[in-house]
Amino acid sequence: MDTVSSDSVGRFLTVADTADLLNISTAEVIELVRSAELPAIHVGSPGRWRIERVVLEAYIDGKYEESRRMGLWRQANLASLPEVSDGAIVRPSDA
DSSP, rough: OOOOTTSSOOOOOHHHHHHHHHHHHHHHHHHHHHSSSOEEEEEEETOEEEEHHHHHHHHHHHHHHHHHHHHHHHHHHHHSEEEEOOOEOOOTTTO
16 A cells, blocks of 8 residues: 555655655666656755656656557557468468
8 A cells, every 4th residue: 555645745856755646766766866756846856856746747658658569569560470271381371
């Protein structure tokens, strides 16, 4: 169960909050931030990153969309593979 609830944090999440919500390590969150895959702002002393809640939600939505598209791409590629019938390859255009 999440230890961070929507009501317990405000507009900005810490790296630890974000890691908890995504169920990954803080090091993984920092890598996502440093690679600019997950936008964040640097606040205060070194190492103090904040991730805006709506940005994290958009990131998660984007990951769902990426997964959906990869699934469709895999389906399309599988549909274009030749079938094997009695040891002979039958291409979709030959059927």
